[in-house]
Structure formats: structure tokens, C-alpha cells
Amino acid sequence: MSGYDPKAIELKWQARWSAARVFEVAEADAARSRFYALEMLPYPSGRIHMGHVRNYSIGDAVARFRRMRGEQVLHVIGWDAFGLPAENAAIQNGVEPRAWTLANINTMRGQLQRLGIGYDWNREIATCLPDYYRWNQWLFLRMLERGDAFRARRLLNWCASCGTVLANEQVVAGRCWRCDNPVTRREFDQWFLRITDYAEEILDGIDRLDRWPERVRTMQRNWIGRSDGATVRFEVTGGGGPIEIFTTRLDTIFGATSLALAVEHPQLLPLAAGTPQEDAVRAFVAHEGGRSIEDRFAEGAAKLGVFTGRHAVHPFTGEPIPIWAANFVLMDVGTGAIMSVPAHDERDHAFATAYGLAIRAVVVPSSGGAPPGGDPFTEDGILRGSGAFDGLPSAAARERLAAIVAERGIGSATVTYRIKDWGISRQRYWGTPIPVVHCEGCGIVPVPDDQLPVLLPERAPLTGSGGSPLAQVPEFVETTCPRCGEPARRETDTMDTFVDSCWYYFRYCDPRNDRVPFERSKVEPWFPVDLYIGGIEHATMHLIYTRYWTKVMRDLGLVALDEPVAALFTQGMVIKDGAKMSKSKGNVVDPDHMIDRFGADSTRLFSLFAAPPERDLEWSDAGIEGCFRFLGRLWRAFETARALLPAPGAPAPSDADRGEARALRRKTHRTIRRVTDDLGPRMHLNTPVAAVMELLNAATPLIRHEAGAGEAWALREAFETMAKILAPFAPHVAEELWEGLGRDPFVATAPWPVADAAMLVEDEVLLVVQINGKVRGKLTVPAGLSEDAALEAARGDRNVSSHLDGKAVLKTVFVPDRLLNLVVG
């Protein structure tokens, strides 16, 4: 060993780990405790960024720790390799998506290997390979058989810029999640997955995900958006009804003075037909329907409407009430139609005021106060003006009314969800072909299993517009019907890439299976995932889809588990100068540059040390230098100490238990305990790094020529401990130290150190003396001192006694070996 040269040692140990297959797992070992450490698989965009470094450093630290604790650890990486950027690259640079993607994977794999992340590379997968996506197709066909997958014409989100439809999850504030362009609504024939069938189970399951962040659980609850209410059907005078509305305030139904339908409501135009209002309604629909979602539903957007020329019959009063079309009624909420109760809803109130509709108050505050004039009263209260229901509190009235409505056969108590069925059709090339055939005679025919995979053609014309590129590839489109043998057309849409990531980590357990997606027996030893690490941005999309997918696979008999992930960890972002790193802001730090300058160990160490892993991390060049300096300090200290150290495994000399040697040994064992706790469920990865620094600081003064045999022994123990507890964080330096200590490779598989209980017991402790809760003295006393003796020692302290002078001690609080508080009058 000479000066600390990260480049040399990192390459050396990476090669040795690989040759010795340190991170490979052949089969799950039933005799051992197992740990599945999983990081969200990356999209192969080109190069890894600091967010990846942080993600994988966290995962590798935990995986390496678990491995050293004797557990069998599954730690794998793969590539979320389908997606739009590959097509954009093709359009812009003329590179084939496949070639572009595979080249990126090669680059990024090399970068991960340079970082020394301990993956089992034999299990690596890429979702764009037929080996993988054929099982997307196979699973889709099983879902089709069960009715989980279905085709329907629905109003969907359309991104003109990406030239494709988007799932609701992919629309953020009315804009495309990827390109930020305004999204519009259009009707399409699409493939859907019936996630709403599982909405209740997905929602209930959140309660049991007690090792998931509260933040994510809340986001998922909000996303699913359960709403308890009732549907009621209103008859229409002169026919054309009934119109079904949804409300959560059935108690206010006597205050309903009109109905309002969404612009897209299928009954709207038929109702208006033939009335004097028909033209006005048509114009309104045309105008509102053409506006973008962002525009139409912006905060403070005007509530516009038009009378349809028709009336509904109020089911309780029998009075006719006008039916309107209104732009603030959303087609995909409830039934797309509401009863308008201006006295008890702010939106209805604004609408009624604008158009001169009747306002009838039917709920008064239960406090007995007068109903407030002017503003609508939107809280629960006591019914009045509601016939037989007067005097009932709102909650009771809702129950009663729901029962009566059900009895009369005009409605029922109903639960609706904000979450919608997952539209998975994409008009893109670079994705999994949906394995069905459209036949003139037979309709939609699934591709038989033995004809899978439906291969993506080598190339397709990519222009970025004009619908599905696959439709332009005759040799793909033209086929024969698997059922009748007549000429037929293949489905030309591909699957949303979120399908790919729903089950990839099941495939890691059985990555080369060519018979089924995975063997149940290979998956079950590893599931549920012990720790899943990734960004918060996947809280609603990926993490809801994969929970859903798991439940479907369970119901298909593929697995026997309800939830795939036991513990979720959401890491913070890596930011620079207060903003997320991005090319446009020019604040990107390239991991490769950091590895060149400081080495992989310093880069990893800093990404763990600089902030708790769940919080945002502000990148700091000075900070990573500090980590590099620490490793240099450790290196030099060890080089100096080496000559002093006893042989590996030498028995402790008697004076290893005295004086400074004993103090260092105590520090060593306290450090072991602390780091072991932190790396466990606490997931504190920044404090163990600090603990190793402290241990080095404590050991350094003992490194001197006149060190005695006991001190030298304690030094060996300290350095062996540092090598081991640093192994999850800075694995290359740790191996080099371990080798320098004369130990057999590898520290990566060496047993994790165990704190010696005897070494954790202090014989001298610092006793804090307080007077009236304020610290007035700190005494070093023998451990286990009695209260009386502590009191006596405290009185002997000059400062303490000066504060006690002439005052009576009213009360004494004594915490053995810690604190003595004297309350004086």
C-alpha cells in the first residue's frame, strides 16, 4: 500500500468480486434468512445521474450490511427499456430505438460497475427484450380471459405533442407528465385494465402497509379517492329519462332546484333535440368540448351553462325542475350529472346566482343559529322544509333517504372512486405489442400462447404523428385469424410501459424461465420485497399499478401474496444550488466526473453522509472533498499503524483491558452497536458514517511508536471494525484495509461485528448535576454510584455547592449513572 489511489483499488476489487461471484445468488436457501433489497429499475436514458447514485448507494449499503449479517441477499438491477425517449431519439437523430436503448444500457451498466454496486448481474433483465415482453403479453391474455382486460370506447386524455393517449395518472394539472403540453379529451377505442375492481382492496391494504411512508400512503388514498354517497334517478317530463345523478349530500335533496349535466354527457344532446334550446346546447357543447382541460377546469374559471329546454321531476316534491348543461360538471366524476342545490353548495350557488335559478334552503345549523344569509351553508345540520324528514340530522337523513330511494327503485347508496380503469393502449412503436388480432368475422381474437411473443418488428416509420407506427408496417399488421384462418389485422397499439414495471422484480427471481413468467416456488422465498427504494414520484403511478398487478397475479394463482413490498423507502432528490439537477439549469453533476476525481467510494460515501436518505440532498463539492479527505486520513492512519499491529487473530494481551486501550475498545464496541442499530430498520445511513469518523478520531492518538501491546491490540480491533462497518458504504477501501490487516478476502462476506456487552459497560460515567433543572456541574464518577453517594459528590463540587448555599433541598431526582437534579427552594 502507498498513497490512497481510489482508481487502482476500485478496479482491483471490482474484478475480484466479479471473479469470485460474491454477489451472485444461485438458488434461494431455505435454511437461511433471506433479504430482498430492491431499487426501482432505471430508464436507460443515456447516462446515470446523481439520483441513481444515491438510490443504488442506499440499496447497496443495506444489501451489503445484510449479507455480512449472514443473510442471503438478492440484489439485482434491470432496465425499464421501453418508452418514448427512444422514439424521440430515433426521430431526431435517426438512430433505431433498439440500438439506442441497448447502447445506453451498456453505458449505464458500465457506470454502475464502476460504482461497485454489488448486483447479481446474471439476473439482469431489460424489458424491451422479447424474453421479457412476451410475458407481458402472456399476462395480458390471462387478464383478458378473466375480464380484467377489456376494450371500450371512452373519453380519454390526449396529448397531441406525444401523439398518444395518457392514463389519468400521467396527467399532472391538466398537462402531460412527460412533455408538459396541455391535454385534451377525446373518445377512443382502447384497452383497459379493470383496476377499479380492486379499488377497495387497494385502499384497504394501505392501512396495513405500516412500513411505507405516511406521505405515500396519503397520496395513494387521495388518488383512489373513495367517496360515499348515493345515486338517484330523476324522471324527465315528456320522456327521454331517467337521468341518474350522484350526490354525497342526499340530505339536501329537497333543496335541489335543477339538474346539471356534463358537456360530454351522452343524454345531453338527445334531450335537447327538438326543443328551442337545441342550437344553444349544440353551440355550448362544441365550445366547451374544444377547450383544453387545463383551461376549462382552471381555478376560478367561470361557471357557464345552458338550459336544455327540458325538465326533470323532483322525486320527493313532484315539482318540475329545469335540466341544464354546465361546464363545471365533470363527466368522469360520479355519473356526470348532478342535482344542483344552490343553498348548500358553493358551486351550485354561484351557478344559480348567475342564471337566476331558485335557491331553497333545507338544512339549518344544528347549533340553532339562524341560517346565514347570502352564502350557502355547506355543513351538516338539521333538516327543515324537507317534508317528513324535518328535524333529522344530516347524517341520519342521508341514511333514511338512501333507504327510501332504494325501496322506490330509483337509486341506492353508492360508493364512487376517483381512480379510473387503467387505459393501457399507446399509439407508440417502442413498447409491448398488445397480443390480439382483429378479425372481420370473429371480432377480437387473442393470440394463442404458443404464438407468443408477438414480436415487435425490427423497424417502423417513426414520425411522431399520425397514430400507431405499427399500423404502417404491413408485414406486422397483416396476419390470419387464429380462430377462422381468414385474413385479419393485428392490434397496432402497444402497452403503457408502466405495465413492464408492474412485475419485473418477480422476474428477477426466475429471469430465464421460458415456460412461464416465473415459477411460483422461485419467487416465494424472496417475497414480499424486504426493502424497496425509489423516488417519491412513483407514489401513485408505479406503486399503485404494481400493487394492483400483484393482486391480479394472486387471483390468477401465480403467487400467494396480497402485497408485494413490505417496506418502502422514498429517497429525497439530489439538488444543486437549491434546484433539481437538470441539463436546462446547467447544474448537473456527472457521477463519472466525481469518480474520476475522488473515486467511487468517496462519491458513494458523500451521497449517504450528506443528508438523511429520505430528505433532499444538496450537492456540495466541498462536501465530497471532505469524504475523500476522510478516506485519505483513514488510509494514512492505517499505513502508520500497520507496523504496530499484532498478527491477525492474536489473543488479547492482559493490558488491552486497561487505560487508553480499554477506552478505545469501548469506543469500538459502542460504535458497532450504534452502526448496527442505524443500518437496521432505522435506516439512518448518515450517522454510521459519522460514527466511523469518530472511531478513527479516537484511534489516531494511539498510533505511536511507544504504543504498548494492549494498545496495539486495541488498534487492530478498531481497524478491523472500521473495515467491516465501512464495507457497506465505501466497499473498495474497506476491502483494501481488510487485506492490509492480513485477513482473507472478502470483507464483503466477512461476518458483521458483534458488540461485546462487557465492553459496553462503563466503569466511569459522567454524572450531570442540575439545580432546578439547570446544569450546574458535570462529575466523573464510578458507574453504579448510589443516590446518597452521588448527592455527596455533588455537594463537593464548588459550583454546585455555591448554588446550594443556604437553600433547602425540596426534592431530589436521581437517574443512576446519568443525572442528579436537586430542586431547591
Add this chain to the structure above:
RNA sequence: GCCGAAGUGGCGGAAUUGGUAGACGCGCUAGAUUCAGGAUCUAGUGGGCGCAAGCCCGCGGGGGUUCGAGUCCCCCCUUCGGCACCA
């Protein structure tokens, strides 16, 4: 509006159960070494007062519980995030 997370030195952040607030690192100051720069080593570093011993103030603000509160309870403020014309 509803829901959630978080507020600690100049900075990133420590503080297992209520018991020494500020570990560790960065930065800064002084010194050593060096031709110089850099690197390294040593010491110091929350604010105020004091020659010193020491005292006072300090974890977003205000109350409370307690011998004792960063930690528990109540109210408020700020920041960030999710949902939101959701019927």
C-alpha cells in the same frame, strides 16, 4: 378547502425510551510544515456579558404538562408535497 411531511449554529445535519442541545462533516480563525500554491498536522469555533470562575439567552412563535421538553399536549406561523369546480 381536505390530507400529509418538515422547521435545530454561517452551511449539511446529530441527539434510540423526556435527562449534558449542536455529534460528525463543511466553512471559518490561529498556529506548525512548505520557496509558493495545494495538501497535511495541532488547537479553537451557537449568541451575549465577564480578566476569570462563571452567568444569561438559545431547537419557527405562544401557552401548557413535568424536578426536567428539540422530544409529550393545545393554539398559531412558515415552507414543501399530494388531492381538488370530486357533486
